[in-house]
């Protein structure tokens with residue numbers, strides 16, 4: 001379980017990116033974080049794996065106060081949490097399989113790191129991860145010969161090979177065409193349901209969020225203004241998240257939603 005208690009995050013320049021954050025995410029949930037650009041979505045996600053430190057409050061992961069972790073503890077935490085980025089973060093001049101095997105590098109003894117020798121079990125796990133995201137046939141293909149969607153699947157397989165309990169995804173489909181974006185979102189859902197991995201994803205595309213995630217957290221100006229089932233998100237909720245208007249103000253909601261078109 002991920003638990004935020006009275007969390008505040010202030011950047012060194014004085015900007016408060018998160019405030020009064022109290023939220024619990026159970027193991028196996030699929031949560032989409034939505035909100036305007038600059039609302040604090042990336043900051044929220046990056047606090048979970050200590051890419052960003054918080055300034056007030058606590059974050060517990062499976063009962064462990066991650067604020068108390070030091071060097072080795074932080075590295076261990078990050079290995080137990082997969083992270084997927086919009087830009088895939090792959091080594092494009094080498095094969096798909098090698099990119100997935102990279103997830104084992106921190107666990108290798110020094111002599112293996114420099115020789116690049118992986119165990120049979122690691123190779124099987126890497127191939128199994130590629131199979132899970134449907135690109136086993138691409139294992140020996142160079143990454144730069146793959147489409148964007150296939151590359152994001154390699155990134156997902158690399159994360160899976162790490163066997164994390166939690167996957168954080170920062171705009172994972174933002175650079176993909178609509179059809180491929182749906183396929184990748186489908187992969188996330190499959191992994192979430194079949195392997196009971198928690199998925200916490202930032203996403204600008206509201207329609208995709210509502211289609212694939214079970215729970216939506218709406219952040220506005222660093223605060224959670226909506227937290228509920230995807231099926232409970234309606235135009236009024238979207239207006240609250242995206243325009244800051246109160247739910248009662250229905251007359252203005254319609255025009256604001258169509259103007260900003262957050263559901264497109």
Ligand SMILES: Nc1ncnc2c1ncn2[C@@H]1O[C@H](COP(=O)(O)OP(=O)(O)OP(=O)(O)O)[C@@H](O)[C@H]1O
Pocket residue numbers: 011012013015016017035036037038039040041042043044202
């Ligand atoms: N390293 C930083 N130093 C100072 N301010 C930052 C830093 N990173 C982010 N911010 C600010 O914190 C606020 C929240 O940023 P964040 O990236 O979390 O928003 P976001 O909702 O993910 O936005 P986007 O959808 O555009 O990625 C913004 O005002 C941003 O300018």
